[in-house]
Amino acid sequence: MGRRIYEHRAQYYETDQMGIIHHANYLHWFEEARIDLMDQMGMGYDVMEKQGIISPVLSVHCEYKSMVRFGETVQILVHLKEYNGIRMTMEYTVLDKESGQLRCVGESRHCFLTRDGKPVSLKRNYIEMDRAFREYTQQEESGI
Amino acid sequence: MGRRIYEHRAQYYETDQMGIIHHANYLHWFEEARIDLMDQMGMGYDVMEKQGIISPVLSVHCEYKSMVRFGETVQILVHLKEYNGIRMTMEYTVLDKESGQLRCVGESRHCFLTRDGKPVSLKRNYIEMDRAFREYTQQEESGI
Amino acid sequence: MGRRIYEHRAQYYETDQMGIIHHANYLHWFEEARIDLMDQMGMGYDVMEKQGIISPVLSVHCEYKSMVRFGETVQILVHLKEYNGIRMTMEYTVLDKESGQLRCVGESRHCFLTRDGKPVSLKRNYIEMDRAFREYTQQEESGI
Amino acid sequence: MGRRIYEHRAQYYETDQMGIIHHANYLHWFEEARIDLMDQMGMGYDVMEKQGIISPVLSVHCEYKSMVRFGETVQILVHLKEYNGIRMTMEYTVLDKESGQLRCVGESRHCFLTRDGKPVSLKRNYIEMDRAFREYTQQEESGI
Numbered sequence: 001m002g003r004r005i006y007e008h009r010a011q012y013y014e015t016d017q018m019g020i021i022h023h024a025n026y027l028h029w030f031e032e033a034r035i036d037l038m039d040q041m042g043m044g045y046d047v048m049e050k051q052g053i054i055s056p057v058l059s060v061h062c063e064y065k066s067m068v069r070f071g072e073t074v075q076i077l078v079h080l081k082e083y084n085g086i087r088m089t090m091e092y093t094v095l096d097k098e099s100g101q102l103r104c105v106g107e108s109r110h111c112f113l114t115r116d117g118k119p120v121s122l123k124r125n126y127i128e129m130d131r132a133f134r135e136y137t138q139q140e141e142s143g144i
Numbered sequence: 145m146g147r148r149i150y151e152h153r154a155q156y157y158e159t160d161q162m163g164i165i166h167h168a169n170y171l172h173w174f175e176e177a178r179i180d181l182m183d184q185m186g187m188g189y190d191v192m193e194k195q196g197i198i199s200p201v202l203s204v205h206c207e208y209k210s211m212v213r214f215g216e217t218v219q220i221l222v223h224l225k226e227y228n229g230i231r232m233t234m235e236y237t238v239l240d241k242e243s244g245q246l247r248c249v250g251e252s253r254h255c256f257l258t259r260d261g262k263p264v265s266l267k268r269n270y271i272e273m274d275r276a277f278r279e280y281t282q283q284e285e286s287g288i
Numbered sequence: 289m290g291r292r293i294y295e296h297r298a299q300y301y302e303t304d305q306m307g308i309i310h311h312a313n314y315l316h317w318f319e320e321a322r323i324d325l326m327d328q329m330g331m332g333y334d335v336m337e338k339q340g341i342i343s344p345v346l347s348v349h350c351e352y353k354s355m356v357r358f359g360e361t362v363q364i365l366v367h368l369k370e371y372n373g374i375r376m377t378m379e380y381t382v383l384d385k386e387s388g389q390l391r392c393v394g395e396s397r398h399c400f401l402t403r404d405g406k407p408v409s410l411k412r413n414y415i416e417m418d419r420a421f422r423e424y425t426q427q428e429e430s431g432i
Numbered sequence: 433m434g435r436r437i438y439e440h441r442a443q444y445y446e447t448d449q450m451g452i453i454h455h456a457n458y459l460h461w462f463e464e465a466r467i468d469l470m471d472q473m474g475m476g477y478d479v480m481e482k483q484g485i486i487s488p489v490l491s492v493h494c495e496y497k498s499m500v501r502f503g504e505t506v507q508i509l510v511h512l513k514e515y516n517g518i519r520m521t522m523e524y525t526v527l528d529k530e531s532g533q534l535r536c537v538g539e540s541r542h543c544f545l546t547r548d549g550k551p552v553s554l555k556r557n558y559i560e561m562d563r564a565f566r567e568y569t570q571q572e573e574s575g576i
Contacts, residue, residue: 012319031456067549168313176443193305202352207347208345261355
């Protein structure tokens with residue numbers, strides 16, 4: 001599914017004095033790709049927030065396989081790995097666009113909260129959002 | 145007045161591949177120093193926001209005089225240059241702590257808005273805040 | 289000249305708790321647009337650095353006209369205002385893509401240095417680069 | 433060992449529109465604490481780089497336990513968990529300074545490379561550095 005590939009061009013301000021992209025920026029890229037995926041699912045992050053739901057990060061993991069340098073374009077393959085109505089797990093694979101070389105693999109887990117920090121069950125209270133997530137997880141599983 | 149000197153140690157993640165601190169980070173440092181000054185004035189930024197007031201940046205100017213490198217500590221002298229009840233101007237001088245060498249001079253202008261973006265006159269509606277700013281501006285002028 | 293318009297989508301990680309894009313990120317956007325312009329001039333920043341030249345920022349100025357929010361796309365019009373063989377000035381205009389509303393105007397000044405910090409005259413020592421900048425400045429002036 | 437506690441005050445520019453510190457900044461804090469620890473070990477990061485060694489991040493993991501807000505001070509306990517002459521693992525615990533509440537736990541793995549990307553065995557070629565790391569790991573184990 002080409003539409004789940006998100007592209008980012010590595011910026012000068014993302015480099016550090018090692019001459020490579022500073023490792024913290026990959027979390028920004030994961031976020032860009034995740035938000036892009038949710039847009040494509042019809043579940044835009046801005047839409048969610050307007051309905052009073054935020055989706056903070058519970059954990060993040062990142063394995064750096066090879067370095068990204070200024071000016072290179074990376075492709076971020078993002079995948080909704082798990083969703084159970086209360087939490088979700090996203091998986092990321094970062095590739096160099098030109099060579100296809102693996103740059104990084106990662107994962108982030110998220111929950112859903114109200115603006116004042118109370119847990120939200122999308123399954124129970126936001127049925128349309130829940131359906132969008134479920135449909136997408138199934139599509140992923142069936143490899144569509 | 146020693147208390148208006150704010151110190152920041154230049155971090156690795158603030159460097160870029162030129163081997164120096166990326167220029168955009170100086171705006172972060174100005175903000176750190178400005179917020180520290182407002183704390184000292186008894187007008188903490190968090191206090192302001194709790195009263196429903198935000199203070200967005202109208203303009204910023206920065207002259208880079210010499211480079212800052214990772215691990216160096218800078219001293220930021222911050223000064224409330226102008227305040228008229230509706231707007232304020234802050235001035236910044238960044239020095240290397242060890243050598244005293246001038247790194248940067250800058251300025252930022254700010255207004256006061258309600259959370260939904262309407263201009264606020266501190267002079268008219270937030271008399272205590274207004275007094276804190278005025279007293280501070282006068283202290284500055286009289287060189288106390 | 290459409291090719292000098294650079295687009296950036298405002299990211300979640302660029303917001304702050306005011307609910308708008310943090311003002312320091314505009315300097316990142318200026319940099320993205322400047323590097324994109326230099327690419328188009330055939331004077332890519334990576335090419336310059338490989339020839340041993342860096343181009344640090346001497347000063348930056350930014351007037352914030354209206355707020356940018358998460359998810360909005362901005363168009364950055366970048367313009368090589370001045371170039372004299374030793375220094376250059378770039379000018380930026382940031383517009384909301386959808387409404388055309390003015391978000392910000394800015395300017396940055398740059399010099400050219402060797403890796404170890406000595407001033408470089410492109411005019412004298414890097415004739416091809418110098419020609420690229422001059423041609424571009426003239427194009428700009430003649431409004432091509 | 434009090435000296436391994438590093439403090440950071442959460443900055444306004446580190447917030448996002450959720451009203452909390454953006455999760456990517458924790459990797460910055462880990463780095464600040466790691467560099468501070470290495471300074472205390474007499475193995476400053478700047479010293480390492482001057483000897484031609486860089487220490488890129490192989491992986492990072494972060495579990496967010498509770499939110500950090502603007503103006504709060506966090507204490508970062510950093511611990512050299514493993515070191516074998518070729519790689520090291522650092523562990524981080526982030527606490528709210530005032531309440532002692534757990535904010536985050538994390539881990540990062542690092543290797544040692546030459547500037548041009550070749551693996552370095554500190555054990556074999558940088559005996560003094562190796563000793564500093566080993567002594568520190570043992571101190572940690574014996575709970576000194």
